[in-house]
Amino acid sequence: MNHFVSMKNLSEHEMLQLIKLTNDFEINGIPHFNEKIFAANLFFEPSTRTKMSFVVAQKKLGIETLDFHAEASSLLKGESMYDTAKTFEAIGAQLLVVRHPEDHAVQELAKRMTIPVINAGDGSGEHPTQSLLDLYTMYQEFQSFKGLNVVIIGDIKHSRVARSNAYALKTLGANVYLSTKKEWQDETLDFPYIDIDDAVAISDVVMLLRVQLERHQDNELLNDAAYLEQYGLTKKREQNMLRHAIIMHPAPVNRGVEIDSDLVESKRSRIFKQMENGVVARMAIIYHLFQTRGIGHATAFNKRKTSISK
Template sequence: MKNFVSMKSFKDFELLALIKEVDQFFNGQSVNLSKDRKRFVANLFYEPSTRTKMSFEVAEKKMGLEVLDFHVDQSSVQKGETVSDTAKTLAAIGAEALVIRHPEQNIVQSLATQLDVPVINAGDGKGEHPTQSLLDLYTIYREFGRLTGLNILIVGDIIHSRVARSNAYALKTLGANVMFSAKAQWQDSSLPFPYVDLDQAIEQCDVVMLLRIQLERHQEKDSFAVESYLDQYGLTEAREQRMKQDAIIMHPAPVNRDVEIADSLVECPRSRIFKQMEYGVYARMAVLNNLLAEETDYSDTITEKLYAHVNGI
């Protein structure tokens, strides 16, 4: 497999091998992908980003890659150039991989079929966000040493969330029990996961993952009071006190404090929100390494890593 665009395309052993590799990078393994020659990666972000864009850049630089930093407002996009032509231009001038975030759903998957260089999905509209999912999987795996059998509750703006979609697919593949909780207007019936009442589920969950309300993706602006959303649908201090003793809180960020989660809980002892950000660099290093390392094809590499992982070598 030459691209990293969707969590739906991975088997359980492939995800486990990637998680293992994230762990190796987190624990100090280093790799220089440009040791023999300069190699370039282009970051094309058509939407604002802090964590994803910066962690990709840190990961790329840690691996010795030269970063081509694309700015929409200073590019030929302003002259009418399509995203496809921009991507093909950067590949033509030497980019060996493209990291793409775009507001249009499925456009990254489409570009991957048109290009001869690896494409990494850094978020496509309300479609998927697979590298965020990988760092989330690693966060959970690092905490519990497994994903199979864990109860994962994803709470918030499900229908507009690419994070919810990628995580639900990946967690199900790895044997976790995935549940959603959302106000009726923000539920997505196309996703085959049960919706539960937040107050009824909070005591049974190992992970409570909050989502930002993505008003920029709402076709019709929802009329809701920010002040009452937290009490009705968010993680309050009272709900946090009912969580299992070893349960953790996650959030892909940016966090709207006192909207989806009480301000006092963002950095509480059970919160892993800033740890997720830290792990993001290493998750993106693992993805880049699998796509750019000059070795056998991706599927063979993953199989070899899994064999080593299972057999302790």
């Protein structure tokens, strides 16, 4: 694995290998590279959870992060994303973590780079590191994906998370369902669309998506209460979920829009657990990429906790 830019082309073995490595880090502690490694986090689009969890993951691995702010960079002078990336490579970066608003931009960049590239989200394309942490969260709950019923509900058409998770879950043997209003369906995704009330009644995992109005060309206005009642997870719908079923959301969460605010931190919710898992999952991706390429050699596990909340 030279880069980590898509879940679509990963095999079941590769996904399970990364999930098991994530679990190994969680249980046994954190490896630490014994030679100096530099990483550049190139975020051309706003981010809180993804960017900060990458920073924490890198620091826990002993990796130095190179600062970058698009609004104060040579992009304002006309420099391309590619030349920006090559600049960081030239000055010593050994890893690029890239988020970009254009679909497939990160995949195309990776083809031209000699150092590993991680896709931290590309437009409405994919979000593979979010997918891995989501898979790990499900693994912690169910220990298997075979026959697991997962429904992804919300702004499917504009969601990179929906794509990465749908591809990955299908490869791992889960049954994937999609639910949204007709205007937000994406027929390029070969998965069945079902009514939200039917979906919550049969699913082991109910995953909500943020309504991404910034990607809607018509910039439509949204009636929050009406959307929640028709297409969101209300407390009434939550009562019809299977007893063991869990609630997930990649965040940021629009409380009272895609999910009732009271459910965000309910017993079923794994939303903040997902965020916690983001650090260790991204550590596993970085570690695996470097070990595959022979970049750096880790010391023995030092038993430090991976959680950033403890």
